[in-house]
Amino acid sequence: MVKTKEISISEIGNIFTGNTPPRKNPEYYGNHTLFIKPTDISKETKYTYTPEECYSKLAYEKYKNSLVPKGATCVVTIGSIGEKLTKAHKECFINQAMNAVVPNENFDEDYVYYLLKFNLRQLKMFDSGTASGRENVSKSAFSNIRVIALTSKDEQIKVGKLLSNYDDLIENNNRRIKILEEMAQKIYKEWFVDFKFPGHETATFKDSPLGKIPNDWEVSNLENILSCIESGSRPKGGINSNDTEIPSVGAENIIGLGKYDYNKEKYISNEFYKKMKRGKIQDLDVLLYKDGAQLGRKSIFGENFPHSKCCINEHVFILRTNEKCSQYYLYFTLDTISNTERIKQLNTNAAQPGINQEQVKGLTIILPQRKIIEKFDDIIGPIVSEIFKLCIKNQTLKQTRDILLPRLISGEIDVENMEIA
Numbered sequence: 001m002v003k004t005k006e007i008s009i010s011e012i013g014n015i016f017t018g019n020t021p022p023r024k025n026p027e028y029y030g031n032h033t034l035f036i037k038p039t040d041i042s043k044e045t046k047y048t049y050t051p052e053e054c055y056s057k058l059a060y061e062k063y064k065n066s067l068v069p070k071g072a073t074c075v076v077t078i079g080s081i082g083e084k085l086t087k088a089h090k091e092c093f094i095n096q097a098m099n100a101v102v103p104n105e106n107f108d109e110d111y112v113y114y115l116l117k118f119n120l121r122q123l124k125m126f127d128s129g130t131a132s133g134r135e136n137v138s139k140s141a142f143s144n145i146r147v148i149a150l151t152s153k154d155e156q157i158k159v160g161k162l163l164s165n166y167d168d169l170i171e172n173n174n175r176r177i178k179i180l181e182e183m184a185q186k187i188y189k190e191w192f193v194d195f196k197f198p199g200h201e202t203a204t205f206k207d208s209p210l211g212k213i214p215n216d217w218e219v220s221n222l223e224n225i226l227s228c229i230e231s232g233s234r235p236k237g238g239i240n241s242n243d244t245e246i247p248s249v250g251a252e253n254i255i256g257l258g259k260y261d262y263n264k265e266k267y268i269s270n271e272f273y274k275k276m277k278r279g280k281i282q283d284l285d286v287l288l289y290k291d292g293a294q295l296g297r298k299s300i301f302g303e304n305f306p307h308s309k310c311c312i313n314e315h316v317f318i319l320r321t322n323e324k325c326s327q328y329y330l331y332f333t334l335d336t337i338s339n340t341e342r343i344k345q346l347n348t349n350a351a352q353p354g355i356n357q358e359q360v361k362g363l364t365i366i367l368p369q370r371k372i373i374e375k376f377d378d379i380i381g382p383i384v385s386e387i388f389k390l391c392i393k394n395q396t397l398k399q400t401r402d403i404l405l406p407r408l409i410s411g412e413i414d415v416e417n418m419e420i421a
Contacts, residue, residue, distance in 0.1 A: 002150060002411035003151045003411070004411045005149065006146055006148055007149050008145065008146055008147075009101065009116070009142060009144070009145050010143040012112055013103040013107060014104070015099055015100065015142070015143050016066060016100055016102075017077075017096055018066060018068070018094030018095045018096055018097075018098050018100065019066060019095065021059050027056060027059075028055065028056055029054065029056055029059070030054060030056030030058075031054045031056075032054060032055055032057045032059070033054055033055045034054055034055075035053045035054050035094075036048050036051045036074065036086065036088075036092055036093070036095075036098070037051065037097070037098075038078075038084055038098065040052055041076065041084045041086045043083060043084060043261070043263055044398075045086075045167075045170075045171065045174070046087050046164075046167045046171070047086060047087055047171070048086045051092075066093065067092075067093060068091065068092050068100045069088065070089065070090050071109040072087070072101060072102045072109070073088075073100070073103075073109070073112055073113045073116050074086050074098045074100045075098060077097065077136070077139075078096070078097035078134060078135070078137070079134055079135060081137055082120050082124045085117060085120060087109075087110075087113045099139060107149075107153065108156040108157045108160045109160070110161065111150070111156035111157065111409075114160060114163050114405060114408075115149055115409055116147075118406055119145065119147045122147075123137050123145075126145065148409075148410055150409075159415050162404075162408065163404065163405065166397050166398075166400065169397055170397050173391075173397075174394070177387050177390050180386055180387050180390075181258065183383060184257075184380050184384065185332065187379060187380065188336075191368075191372070192376075193336070195213075197376075198372070200214075203215070210365075210366055214368070217367060217368045218366075218367050219364050219366060220364065220365060220366075221361060221365075222361050222362070222363050222365065223361035225322060225324045225330070226319060226320065226322065226361065227320050227322040228318065229317055229357050230278040231278070231313075231314050231318070232248070232280075232311050232316065232318075234248055234266070234313045234314065235269075245267050245270050246269070246270060246273040246310060246311060247265050247266070247310040247311075248265075248266050248310070248313050249287070249310055249311065249316060250264075250266060250312075250315055250316065251290075251291070251292050251297075251313075251316055253306075254287050254297045254298060254316055255299060256298075257300055257384070258305075258387040258388070260299075260391070266313075268311070279312045279318065280311045281312060282318075282320070283301075283303065284301070285300070285302075285318050285319070285320060285327070286299075286300050286319040286320070286330050287299045287301065287316055288334070290316060290317045290354060291315055292352075295343070295344055295353045296340045296344045297340075298335060300328075300384070303392075304388075304392065305392050317360060319360075323370075324370065329376060329377070332380070333366070334365075343355065343360075343363065346360070
């Protein structure tokens with residue numbers, strides 16, 4: 001029988017709060033040591049490798065007493081509490097909205113991360129609020145939170161290792177996804193920006209509204225190459241977030257190739273879905289964020305990623321090409337920095353940014369010969385397919401990890417002889 005006991009978080013180790021160097025002193029910011037803020041942390045990953053800012057050498061010397069050591073777990077306690085934490089993969093600093101927990105000799109660092117991850121929801125119970133209305137859990141309240149922990153460090157190490165194996169696999173898949181996406185983007189740039197496509201050696205060029213292009217290519221507006229542009233809908237009066245029937249994808253999940261936040265999902269009923277005349281997602285649909293603060297973001301879904309059946313709401317456009325173009329070419333064309341900016345510039349509403357179908361249809365792009373697009377698809381198709389497969393694997397790994405997490409942390413099941421499926 002695995003032994004557990006109830007302890008306070010303060011018994012796990014040293015707890016301290018971060019800080020933010022004065023912004024009026026820009027010399028405190030540089031590239032010496034990572035500076036992690038809640039906005040840098042993803043709910044989907046264990047580590048935060050690339051925060052927005054770093055301390056300078058000067059700030060490091062001034063604030064080194066609050067340096068977070070490698071292996072500590074940092075929990076967000078101001079703002080959106082009960083949602084985010086990260087483990088320090090190297091020495092770093094954190095801001096005042098976070099508490100760092102540095103385990104003592106009685107606790108395994110990986111086990112502590114998962115113990116706190118499992119107990120994150122408890123933070124909501126200790127919200128004292130602030131004058132600004134932001135959620136807030138004081139350091140003393142955080143330190144006194146009670147948790148059930150394994151008493152044996154050997155058992156902790158086993159649990160931490162097993163759960164870490166899942167996150168390591170997920171992180172490895174994320175790295176592969178990133179490499180594959182960069183590979184696809186590089187091919188697109190080489191062929192359609194630098195014009196080093198197959199047969200470019202004998203190509204001649206002409207002037208166009210979008211610069212010099214090969215003589216047998218053209219500039220086309222999207223209306224000429226689209227067979228469909230449509231948005232979706234959701235029931236009047238909102239939707240039930242606990243209804244797990246048909247996922248309804250909103251602008252919050254139009255965040256790029258192979259990216260999808262399952263925590264932000266909303267759902268509609270099967271009955272409503274059956275009545276929808278538009279907005280049902282098909283394989284390789286290109287999706288465009290059409291109104292709101294992040295206007296211009298886009299994504300492409302396929303091969304049951306993120307779901308075998310889902311739809312969009314009224315804040316998203318589905319774009320489908322006709323025989324003149326392809327979904328892959330359309331996605332990577334719209335995803336360039338220059339075209340993303342051109343999409344943003346279509347907006348004429350300062351109060352609530354947004355674009356309509358006619359504006360999207362009027363957007364011009366370079367349209368190569370069909371045979372070049374087909375050759376591009378032959379190379380890009382397998383790359384994008386592999387990205388989708390890795391994304392689905394990651395979701396399966398996350399679901400299994402999250403099922404095991406409470407049972408392993410509490411000692412309900414013994415980790416001995418367990419393996420990753």
